[in-house]
Structure formats: structure tokens, C-alpha cells
Amino acid sequence: MQHWKRTTDNANRLFEQGELVDAREHYLQALALAQVLFERWHDVDEAVAAFVIAHHNLADLHLRLNQPHESADYLCAAHQRLLQASQEPRLAQPLREAALRHSARTYTELLSFIAEYGQYPRTERLLNRNAPETSELATQPDAAARPHAYGIH
Template sequence: MRAAVAASHAAQPLAALDGYERALQIARRLIERLPEGRASDCVAALVVSHHNLADLELERGGTDRAIAHLCDAHEALLELFLDTTRDPSLQQAALRHSGETHVALLSYIATHGPHPLIARTLELGERALSAGDPLPH
């Protein structure tokens, strides 16, 4: 992740993209094989990776890819929270961090205007959290 951030600051978008994608893969693997006592760290890594990728895509003009990362982050956390087979600490970490992903979606709308995928993701989240139903794919 540090190398990706450095590459981003050095105006090396392809190196940054590669690093952020690797960080996202690692975060996903950590969530699947959750180290004891590290649920919040693993969820944070997932969120930061998605958000870094979204920022980079926006810088590169990839609006749709940026939006997809913001939505994927939020939906992934909602799915983790609602998955009763998951470790309770992971579910709680996902719920806590979903506030950050929710704000990121709202910030995007405030800065760039509405987008149907963001509206859909926010609606899915609202329905899932209010009804406790799993998210449709």
C-alpha cells in the first residue's frame, strides 16, 4: 500500500493502480482468513483500498470505475454485516466502517451529482439494514 501511495504522489498512475489492486486482494484474503483480533483492521484495509482506487480512477477520468469501487466497498460491508456465518467481530467492524462508505457515496453525490448506481447502492443498504434481508446480487 505504501508503494502505491508513493506512486500516486509521484504521478505514476499505473504503478499506483497495480499497488492498490494488490492491496485490495490482500484485504479480501485477510477477511476470508480473519486474524484473531484484527477484524477492524482488515475491514479498514478493504475500505481504504476501494477508496484509493476510486480516487485514482477519478483522477484518470474513470468515473464509472470510481463509482463502482465506492459502491463495491459499501455493498461488501453490508454483506459482511448481514452474513450470520461470519465472526461477530467482523460483522460489527463492517457495520462501523459502513458509515465511512456511506459518507463517501454521499460526498460523491454532493461533489459530482447523482448517479444511478450510487442511488441503487444506497437504497439496497437502507432496505438491507432496515429489514435485515440479504442483499440481492
């Protein structure tokens, strides 16, 4: 987990300095590490949080690059994986429970994103399949009032 944290810290530093190409490379490395740690790290909440943060950092980066479609893809990928993990019988129960707990945040972040940037094909497919009332929730005024910062910066 320390390697993931160092990689993420380096990426955040580059992001803040406006070195977005280099930041993206570090964020992608952090995502790869988080994917490996997801089922292997002893602290399931830390593992799931690292996975979510890695995706959300990339979503933030793509927003900075004015690429909301790619941001939507990363936000959806995180949420979809957590929903799948929460239902996978082969995963340990504590990991499934952590995935379900963290999916509440990924869901909220998706709704906030949609309120600000609108629907994209992947958000529409994911949320309409899992929650038909999503379009009503996304139009609530308090969802749009939050600043968009999905990662940890």
C-alpha cells in the first residue's frame, strides 16, 4: 500500500503543477497497483478506498483536460466494479461488504457528475440498469452545488 500512496502523492504533485501527461502516467500506475491490492490487501476498506481514489483521480484529471467522457468512464468503472464485487461469492465477506459501503460514494459522485456534465452513454447504461430513478435524483439542486473533485486532491 505504501507504493500506491507514494505513486498517488507523486501524481497529485504533478497534477497540481499542471504536468498533466506525467500525472496521468502516475495515476495509471496507481490504478494498476490498486487493482492488484483490491483482493489482496489485509485492510479491505483501505484496499477499496485506494481503488476508488485511483479511479476518481483519473476522472479529475480528465475533467481538467476537458474530457468529461473519459471522466464518466472512470467513475462508472469504479462504481460498476464495486457493485460486482459486492455480489461475488468467491470474495471474502468483509471485502464484499466494504465494496458495498464504498459504492454509496461512487454512486453519489456519479450523480454529481451527471448533474454538472450530463449523461454519457456509459453513465446512462450503468445507472438506468441499476437505478431507474437516477434521472430524478441527478436533478436535485444540492447535487449540482458540490464542487467536482472525485479524487483526493
